[in-house]
Amino acid sequence: MREVDLLRKALFESKYTVALCCSGLLEEVGRASVRTQSRAYEIEMKYGYSPEEIFNAAFFSTRPEKFFDYYKAEILPGDMEPGESFRYLRELEQRSLIHLMITDNTCNFYSRVGCRNVIMMHGDVEDNVCINCGKRFRADYVAKSRGIPCCDECGKILRPKVVMFGEAVDNRLMTRAINEITKAEVLLVIGANLDGAFAERYVKYFDGKKLVVIDPEDAFKDRVADLAIHRPVRDVLRELLEGC
Ligand SMILES: [Zn+2]
Incomplete structure (x- = not known):
């Protein structure tokens, strides 16, 4: 058989x-997974940080702008079908x-x-939550936001509900x-x-x-x-x- x-x-x-x-x-x-050598290298060249450095909670808190540059381009599906x-x-x-x-x-x-x-x-890129009031937003809202995505109710930053490194x-x-x-x-x-x-x-x-x-x-x-x-x-x- x-x-x-x-x-x-x-x-x-x-x-x-x-x-x-x-x-x-x-x-x-x-x-390709960021765990593959070639993609990890590509990311390090592009952002100046390894995927482990940039995609973690500490980086999100301290460098949100850079974090979301990475997140929008490398984690959100973008044009991918x-x-x-x-x-x-x-x-x-x-x-x-x-x-x-x-x-x-x-x-x-x-x-x-x-x-x-x-x-x-x-986690799911479709689930993003305001760190202040808890309002939830879809991936599309994050993708279309300029720079750091913020809550349309209270103006605070959104956190994607996905598991980061560490x-x-x-x-x-x-x-x-x-x-x-x-x-x-x-x-x-x-x-x-x-x-x-x-x-x-x-x-x-x-x-x-x-x-x-x-x-x-x-x-x-x-x-x-x-x-x-x-x-x-x-x-x-x-x-x-x-x-x-
Ligand atoms: Zn809010």
Whole structure:
């Protein structure tokens, strides 16, 4: 049996499938993770700081203007469109072949394509809160603001509700994600191999039947997976759906 056919069979047989959606999904639409060397270097050249230095709470408090230069250009999706893979994920969800997605992406692509059950572990660019009065604003408001985005009620600065470097993931979200992974019969790791930090953090809680990795890059750790498909995510998901 071909790998994609094995994957389809596993999904049809599973009563509860969870997908860990990782940074490779954004890489496919043109935004490499800041953890890749080349992008980190590019950012350091452009802003004079590393991603870790600029995208953290202390920098946000002390250099908000520079922080938002970076945030608007490198974190907000801007002109980027959700790629094919996001639409395939929605279709898999609609067909009840994926029941829940857990992601470290903070982009709004999941909601834009209409995915419903998504836990965004690192927050959502669509959620921005006034540090003074608590009024909430969408990503669009931040993107269109000039310089530092401020509350239209009280004039104070907005803080994006996304996890920055050095910050911990919300405990309740963490507990929820772990519970869901524990319940899953099939766990898909999409857009990262088992070497990826995000995947590594959660895969250890999986106790179901089939662990599947879908990522172009092979990692030695992938040998513990029941199935590892090392090809572009969009190709795998397309073929998967074609046979459904
Ligand atoms: Zn306010």
